[in-house]
Amino acid sequence: MNDVLLARAERAIEASRALRAQRRAVADQLDDATRQVRRVVLESAMLRSELKALRDDREGQDLRHRAPSE
Template sequence: MPDTLFARATRAIEESRALREQHRKAAGHYGETVNDLRLAMMDSAMLRSEIKARRDNEEPEVRSFRGNKQPFPLRNVERR
């Protein structure tokens, strides 16, 4: 009987070690994913601010056509 009890305890310890190792790997993968997501969000924010800065620096004539008043600049065309 002690041998069976010892075998069960050994198996439980091995399974516990395996589960801890799986948890470490999953936690490491999660951390890498979160870091990648943070970098992507930072890149997106930088790109948006760059686009806004370029739009702010454009000539007023070009900027006025972005407000969906006209799909493109029309010249020498009568409006009704």
């Protein structure tokens, strides 16, 4: 009887170790994905800011080059 219980306990311990390893791997993947998403969001915000600055510059140039209306 002890051998059966010991075998079950060893299998449960090994299954627990495997699950912990899988959990760590999934957590690492989630961390990587989170870092990538943050980087992409930052790049997107920087690009939007740059595009807005370009539009503002163009509008400013257009206003300076127009002839005053009478």
